[in-house]
Amino acid sequence: MTTFGEVAKRGRGWLPLIGLNALIGSAVTLALPTVLGRSVDSIVAGSDYSRWLIIAATLIGLGIVASIIDAFAGAACVAETTAWLRHRLVRQVVHGGPEGARGFETGDLVTRVSANANDAAQAGPAAVTALAAIAPPVGSLVLLALIDVWLAAAFFGGVVLVMLVLLAFAKRTADISLAYQETQGQIASRLAESLTGIRTIAAAGTTAREERRILGLLPELHKHGVVTWRILARSGAQAAVVGPLVLVAVLAVGGVQLVAGKITAGELFAASQYAVLGAGLGTLTGVIGEIARAKAGVQRAAEVLAIDAVPHGSMALPAGAGQLTFDHVTVVADGNVLLDDVSLDLPGGLTVAVVGPSGAGKSVLAAVAARLRDPSTGHVSLDGVPLQAVSRHALRRAVGCAFERPQLVGRTIGEAIAPEAVSPVRTLAAARATHAHDFVSRLPDGYLTSLRRAPMSGGERQRLGLARAWPAHRLLVLDDATSSLDTATERQIGRTLTEDRHHRTRLIVTHRPATAARADLVVWLDRGQVQAVAPHADLWHNTSYREVFG
Ligand SMILES: Nc1ncnc2c1ncn2[C@@H]1O[C@H](COP(=O)(O)OP(=O)(O)OP(=O)(O)O)[C@@H](O)[C@H]1O
Numbered sequence: 001m002t003t004f005g006e007v008a009k010r011g012r013g014w015l016p017l018i019g020l021n022a023l024i025g026s027a028v029t030l031a032l033p034t035v036l037g038r039s040v041d042s043i044v045a046g047s048d049y050s051r052w053l054i055i056a057a058t059l060i061g062l063g064i065v066a067s068i069i070d071a072f073a074g075a076a077c078v079a080e081t082t083a084w085l086r087h088r089l090v091r092q093v094v095h096g097g098p099e100g101a102r103g104f105e106t107g108d109l110v111t112r113v114s115a116n117a118n119d120a121a122q123a124g125p126a127a128v129t130a131l132a133a134i135a136p137p138v139g140s141l142v143l144l145a146l147i148d149v150w151l152a153a154a155f156f157g158g159v160v161l162v163m164l165v166l167l168a169f170a171k172r173t174a175d176i177s178l179a180y181q182e183t184q185g186q187i188a189s190r191l192a193e194s195l196t197g198i199r200t201i202a203a204a205g206t207t208a209r210e211e212r213r214i215l216g217l218l219p220e221l222h223k224h225g226v227v228t229w230r231i232l233a234r235s236g237a238q239a240a241v242v243g244p245l246v247l248v249a250v251l252a253v254g255g256v257q258l259v260a261g262k263i264t265a266g267e268l269f270a271a272s273q274y275a276v277l278g279a280g281l282g283t284l285t286g287v288i289g290e291i292a293r294a295k296a297g298v299q300r301a302a303e304v305l306a307i308d309a310v311p312h313g314s315m316a317l318p319a320g321a322g323q324l325t326f327d328h329v330t331v332v333a334d335g336n337v338l339l340d341d342v343s344l345d346l347p348g349g350l351t352v353a354v355v356g357p358s359g360a361g362k363s364v365l366a367a368v369a370a371r372l373r374d375p376s377t378g379h380v381s382l383d384g385v386p387l388q389a390v391s392r393h394a395l396r397r398a399v400g401c402a403f404e405r406p407q408l409v410g411r412t413i414g415e416a417i418a419p420e421a422v423s424p425v426r427t428l429a430a431a432r433a434t435h436a437h438d439f440v441s442r443l444p445d446g447y448l449t450s451l452r453r454a455p456m457s458g459g460e461r462q463r464l465g466l467a468r469a470w471p472a473h474r475l476l477v478l479d480d481a482t483s484s485l486d487t488a489t490e491r492q493i494g495r496t497l498t499e500d501r502h503h504r505t506r507l508i509v510t511h512r513p514a515t516a517a518r519a520d521l522v523v524w525l526d527r528g529q530v531q532a533v534a535p536h537a538d539l540w541h542n543t544s545y546r547e548v549f550g
Pocket residue numbers: 333334336338356357358359360361362363364365
């Protein structure tokens with residue numbers, strides 16, 4: 001569990017410098033009243049006061065230098081911690097696989113990684129600044145006690161009142177900071193959802209309703225903002241009332257002691273300055289607000305960092321052609337049984353079609369075969385090795401997946417096909433085999449065409465998705481990955497798949513009888529259960545099987 005302390009400590013390279021500068025600032029603040037008090041006494045006594053003025057000027061200069069260094073160190077510390085936290089968050093999300101991020105909405109996740117990570121990174125500097133801010137009043141108390149113990153008592157009473165105001169502020173502001181960040185995340189989620197379905201929204205003519213839906217949370221955000229300012233204003237006002245009380249109490253006691261001849265005029269001046277330091281504690285509301293935002297940011301980051309990374313084994317795969325075994329595989333999600341005790345033994349090198357009515361569990365079976373999700377019970381093996389025991393590298397080299405709506409990643413079309421260091425020859429071979437090369441070569445910049453600018457049809461995107469999965473040498477999992485292709489291209493790719501000279505297994509989720517007919521075997525699923533495993537021709541006699549294809 002990631003904590004405030006852990007994030008705060010991350011900036012430890014900078015925190016000593018920030019702390020040192022804050023202490024120098026405090027020391028300067030504490031020393032100045034004494035020095036100025038001595039100047040006053042020297043002026044009153046008619047003696048030489050220039051020495052004290054030089055010391056005062058030096059202290060002021062030191063204070064300025066310290067605050068410049070403090071500002072720089074604070075910014076550097078926050079930048080470094082933000083980068084570290086974002087790196088961890090992104091890593092956790094990516095390593096959690098498709099199931100890991102399911103509990104989060106896209107926009108909310110982006111807000112956590114971007115804005116909230118930056119809020120959280122304030123933890124270290126804000127905590128050090130708050131701690132350092134305690135030094136002046138504590139020092140004031142000690143120095144006042146050295147002047148006169150009654151001055152210290154009056155000061156202490158007032159400071160306790162200021163502290164009570166600050167504690168109440170810290171408590172109230174923590175909850176509201178979290179609520180504010182959560183609402184921000186919800187707005188971002190709604191925007192992300194709308195962007196995903198922007199075509200549907202435009203086609204349905206519901207743009208105005210969508211705008212209202214996204215911005216419908218603004219009043220809530222506004223309410224949290226108003227509450228934040230109200231808490232700040234109330235605490236500020238309370239501090240403004242309580243603060244001067246410290247000064248009045250110290251001055252009243254100081255006046256009595258001066259008249260009684262127990263302190264000098266200079267000491268009364270110094271005491272009044274120390275009292276101002278105690279009263280000024282009320283201005284700490286700013287840094288306490290920062291701590292509250294940092295705490296909320298850390299809490300939201302911790303929820304993401306709690307995503308379990310998909311564990312991988314360290315085994316390589318033995319020689320084989322992709323024999324795929326399901327051993328009593330059951331998948332349960334949200335209390336629903338998606339795959340129910342599925343046992344299959346599919347010999348390597350075959351084309352296996354997975355068919356069944358909508359919602360039968362075909363995609364779930366494909367995802368489990370490619371280890372995009374793990375079974376709740378049972379296991380899946382490839383060439384005799386349980387998928388969970390195979391190393392990540394070996395698994396991704398061996399198994400390729402293509403989907404109905406592929407999300408293409410990379411700057412260029414070439415990168416979308418081969419995101420990692422794959423030789424151009426293999427990229428070209430994959431593009432040719434999947435008929436992606438035909439349209440890519442017609443683009444002005446070919447494989448170097450920017451992915452964002454390349455206009456692509458659903459079928460063209462599917463061809464790139466197929467090309468990307470193509471180099472897998474042991475198992476190719478195609479989940480409705482050719483559904484948008486025209487019949488002729490689909491048939492050509494189907495033939496290439498069937499004649500695939502790599503002798504790997506091809507698991508093809510399909511709704512087309514022609515694809516099932518070309519396959520060596522068909523796995524017929526219904527409501528998460530295997531109905532039969534046999535060639536299409538053998539199953540075709542069964543009326544229920546024929547109904548699967550409508
Ligand atoms: N992570 C999940 N949590 C809960 N339910 C899920 C999850 N993933 C899939 N399902 C449900 O499992 C069932 C099977 O889904 P699946 O996508 O495998 O169906 P399918 O056979 O591929 O259907 P189609 O042909 O329509 O694509 C569906 O009812 C779906 O809502």
